[in-house]
Amino acid sequence: MPQGIRRRSLLQGLSGAAGVSLLGGAVAQDAPRRLPIPPLLDARAQGGRIELVAQPGETEFWPGVASATAGYNGSYLGPTLRVHSGDEMRVRVTNQLQEDTTVHWHGLLVPSAVDGGPHNTIAPGARWEPVVPVRQAATTAWYHAHPHMRTGPQVYAGLAGMLIVTDAHEQGLRLPSRYGVDDLPLVLQDKAFGRDRRMVYPSGHMQAMHGVHGNAMLVNGVPQPVAPVPAGLVRLRLLNAGNARLLDIAVDDNRAFHWIATEGGLLREPVSLRRLSLAAGQRAEILVDFSDARPAGMVSLAAQGRSLPVMRFEPQGAATSAAALPARLAQWESPPAARTARRRRLVLASGGMMMGGMGGMGGMGGMGGMGGMGMHTIDGRPFDMRRIDQRVRLGDAEIWEVTADGMVMPHPFHIHGVHFEVLSRGGQAPVVEDQGRRDTVIVDETVELLVRFTQPAGERAPFMYHCHILEHEDMGMMGQFTVA
Numbered sequence: 407m408p409q410g411i412r413r414r415s416l417l418q419g420l421s422g423a424a425g426v427s428l429l430g431g432a433v434a435q436d437a438p439r440r441l442p443i444p445p446l447l448d449a450r451a452q453g454g455r456i457e458l459v460a461q462p463g464e465t466e467f468w469p470g471v472a473s474a475t476a477g478y479n480g481s482y483l484g485p486t487l488r489v490h491s492g493d494e495m496r497v498r499v500t501n502q503l504q505e506d507t508t509v510h511w512h513g514l515l516v517p518s519a520v521d522g523g524p525h526n527t528i529a530p531g532a533r534w535e536p537v538v539p540v541r542q543a544a545t546t547a548w549y550h551a552h553p554h555m556r557t558g559p560q561v562y563a564g565l566a567g568m569l570i571v572t573d574a575h576e577q578g579l580r581l582p583s584r585y586g587v588d589d590l591p592l593v594l595q596d597k598a599f600g601r602d603r604r605m606v607y608p609s610g611h612m613q614a615m616h617g618v619h620g621n622a623m624l625v626n627g628v629p630q631p632v633a634p635v636p637a638g639l640v641r642l643r644l645l646n647a648g649n650a651r652l653l654d655i656a657v658d659d660n661r662a663f664h665w666i667a668t669e670g671g672l673l674r675e676p677v678s679l680r681r682l683s684l685a686a687g688q689r690a691e692i693l694v695d696f697s698d699a700r701p702a703g704m705v706s707l708a709a710q711g712r713s714l715p716v717m718r719f720e721p722q723g724a725a726t727s728a729a730a731l732p733a734r735l736a737q738w739e740s741p742p743a744a745r746t747a748r749r750r751r752l753v754l755a756s757g758g759m760m761m762g763g764m765g766g767m768g769g770m771g772g773m774g775g776m777g778g779m780g781m782h783t784i785d786g787r788p789f790d791m792r793r794i795d796q797r798v799r800l801g802d803a804e805i806w807e808v809t810a811d812g813m814v815m816p817h818p819f820h821i822h823g824v825h826f827e828v829l830s831r832g833g834q835a836p837v838v839e840d841q842g843r844r845d846t847v848i849v850d851e852t853v854e855l856l857v858r859f860t861q862p863a864g865e866r867a868p869f870m871y872h873c874h875i876l877e878h879e880d881m882g883m884m885g886q887f888t889v890a
């Protein structure tokens with residue numbers, strides 16, 4: 407297919423879907439397909455080198471129906487990158503798209519100069535070759551496109567992948583770690599399909615207000631797949647790579663599972679849960695015990711009514727007795743809250759005003775003519791590439807108090823280049839699910855975060871903090887900060 411047509415269909419598929427009629431209700435499944443496992447690129451196995459090509463493509467989410475998509479080294483999503491803590495990733499990204507892109511290492515604690523925030527643009531045809539030093543505990547992170555005002559459409563098109571950091575401590579715990587066998591990367595995304603089963607990027611008033619929600623769940627790019635698993639303990643690395651939807655993950659027979667890791671790595675000890683919320687941008691690792699050999703489904707529970715089916719698991723072989731879990735997983739020290747350098751207050755607001763053409767914010771990106779910049783703000787102002795909103799001292803710990811204002815909805819608030827811990831929620835002690843080292847947190851009530859700034863960020867490429875509902879981010883709910 408000629409590039410010109412591909413570009414048109416990519417852009418149309420991504421932003422021209424206002425008023426399209428969507429496939430109704432639960433999207434009917436043909437025969438469930440097997441869960442695909444993204445190829446594993448282990449940096450150590452290739453001399454530290456990671457090669458990524460951002461490219462347009464076409465993907466058959468439903469047999470015989472091709473949708474315009476984009477991916478890294480393929481037509482949709484990207485390989486799983488695995489890197490050992492202490493190593494360097496020598497990355498080469500080539501942009502074969504016909505628009506600017508960037509690649510952000512979401513969850514890596516690295517200097518902003520080698521992180522692909524909106525300032526580190528890769529033009530069409532150009533290359534970006536950062537050397538990324540990885541110096542943090544084992545964790546499940548991810549990478550995704552992050553260009554100015556186009557993060558929503560590019561991630562939606564498929565420009566995202568998982569990034570696993572491993573280290574000697576984690577390997578010594580003997581958690582399930584056979585990639586694709588008992589250690590499954592699960593990239594969870596809800597996507598909107600039209601009546602013709604083509605993927606669309608709906609862009610109406612609803613999407614501008616609440617972000618893009620889909621009518622079918624994909625896991626690793628396949629609608630509601632089925633995964634054969636060993637009859638035993640299985641580790642699931644969950645990544646909510648959807649644009650907006652807040653997932654509430656459970657097993658459909660209501661069995662308990664062990665929650666073992668957050669965005670920032672392993673918890674201090676396993677936590678038994680029956681449901682786990684996962685906002686856009688968040689990750690979690692859980693261990694599910696399939697030693698009874700009974701098949702089960704994973705669902706996202708809905709506040710009212712039917713739950714959304716996500717995928718199914720089919721244990722292979724006879725029942726076994728499950729392996730024991732380590733009682734302790736990780737240790738880390740939190741800086742004493744009383745000795746933080748300072749406190750900042752941030753107010754996230756949605757739906758305050760519809761701006762149209764106010765304040766010289768110029769043209770719109772993904773969300774075309776609907777509202778646009780200024781509809782979503784932090785501290786009363788929409789994002790501005792040329793304005794540094796906060797200046798932090800390298801090495802400091804601070805308390806960030808983050809509040810949501812205006813239309814009441816939970817915003818997944820994310821900060822680049824840091825881990826934080828939740829000190830309080832709604833004026834109370836944090837809830838069980840707030841524990842651990844985080845980089846993304848749900849803000850509906852006021853939260854107090856204890857943030858440690860260990861990575862430098864200069865004026866040329868500052869770090870971002872933003873709502874991870876990507877349409878909120880693209881339309882202004884983002885700020886930037888330097889660390890020096």
Ligand code: C2O
Nearest residue numbers: 510512687820870
């Ligand atoms: Cu995944 Cu700036 O974010």
Ligand code: CU
Nearest residue numbers: 511512513822
């Ligand atoms: Cu990030």
Ligand code: CU
Nearest residue numbers: 817873875878
């Ligand atoms: Cu938001």
